[in-house]
Amino acid sequence: MKEINKKRKTNVFIIKQNFSLDIKLEHAGVEDNPHHTLNSPPINRYVLSYLTRGKGEYRLNGRHFTLQAGDVYYIPQSAHYFQKVDETDPYSYFFVAFYGTECKDILEHAGFTPENPVIPAGNYEEFMETKFREIVKCCKVNTFASLVRANILLYEVLLHFIELREENNVKREGKSRLIEEAQEFMRTNYSEITTADVSRHIFVNPTYFSSLFKKICGITPHRYLINVRIGAAMNLLLNTNLSAYKIAEKVGFADYPNFYKRFKDKVGSSPAKYRRDHMKDYDIMDSSDASVKNNTPPPEQNRTDPDFDG
Numbered sequence: 001m002k003e004i005n006k007k008r009k010t011n012v013f014i015i016k017q018n019f020s021l022d023i024k025l026e027h028a029g030v031e032d033n034p035h036h037t038l039n040s041p042p043i044n045r046y047v048l049s050y051l052t053r054g055k056g057e058y059r060l061n062g063r064h065f066t067l068q069a070g071d072v073y074y075i076p077q078s079a080h081y082f083q084k085v086d087e088t089d090p091y092s093y094f095f096v097a098f099y100g101t102e103c104k105d106i107l108e109h110a111g112f113t114p115e116n117p118v119i120p121a122g123n124y125e126e127f128m129e130t131k132f133r134e135i136v137k138c139c140k141v142n143t144f145a146s147l148v149r150a151n152i153l154l155y156e157v158l159l160h161f162i163e164l165r166e167e168n169n170v171k172r173e174g175k176s177r178l179i180e181e182a183q184e185f186m187r188t189n190y191s192e193i194t195t196a197d198v199s200r201h202i203f204v205n206p207t208y209f210s211s212l213f214k215k216i217c218g219i220t221p222h223r224y225l226i227n228v229r230i231g232a233a234m235n236l237l238l239n240t241n242l243s244a245y246k247i248a249e250k251v252g253f254a255d256y257p258n259f260y261k262r263f264k265d266k267v268g269s270s271p272a273k274y275r276r277d278h279m280k281d282y283d284i285m286d287s288s289d290a291s292v293k294n295n296t297p298p299p300e301q302n303r304t305d306p307d308f309d310g
Helices: 103-109 122-141 144-189 195-201 206-217 221-239 244-251 256-267 271-278 287-293
Strands: 024-031 037-040 046-053 055-060 063-068 071-075 081-085 092-099 118-120
Touching (some): 046 103, 046 122, 144 206, 195 206, 221 244
Antiparallel strands (some): 046 071, 055 063, 055 081
């Protein structure tokens, strides 16, 4: 009988956890139709509340926030706060108070800070109401098992916001990397591409690409591509003896008048003047630049720049 040699395989993942889950529940409850205004002194605990209906006003450290059904809001430890219930639409809410050495850091990871104490549950209102309701029930039972369960439920609430925040950060980082890839593609291939080529290169719809690029960079991808071409032209003007017309073609402008206008708008002077101002010993007449000044277009000026937006 043939002996089979089975090799043992073990995967070990080493981590460096620099936090502990030190959160202790103090109390939990539900408030229904509180027709009152709370101007509370600082409290020595953290409180998370979830509004199931109604609306009101929340003030924290001089900042004003509007509360409405579906909001989760945070009262920091030792903070001055003020709550005012809308008399025509009073709210009902669950609340849970807790303390511990790591509370502040965990809450910040979940997105709750004194500057941002209110986070809407959004599409997770049913999830939030269920978790807060179960926390209150567990605290009412008040056994070892029920309190362990209450702590787990609170961690699930906080974990929900932590995961959403990390997911959004990943999306933002992913979008930034996408734009960086687009910029690198334009810097490398500026003389022979259009912005449509760029969007195809990164597999993104052209309209969405343009919108995302402008949101992140502050300018359109078309303007960025023009700026890259003008920058390349400036370099060639100072480091070669090529005419401005040849340089225009080389950096991707299909007609010289368009290049001349774009260059002057960006740099503040014509290509020839830029060269003269930065190379005092340059004595070659730039015939193509002169032709524009004399309204005499150089050869092939009737071609259309595929990126020109007018």
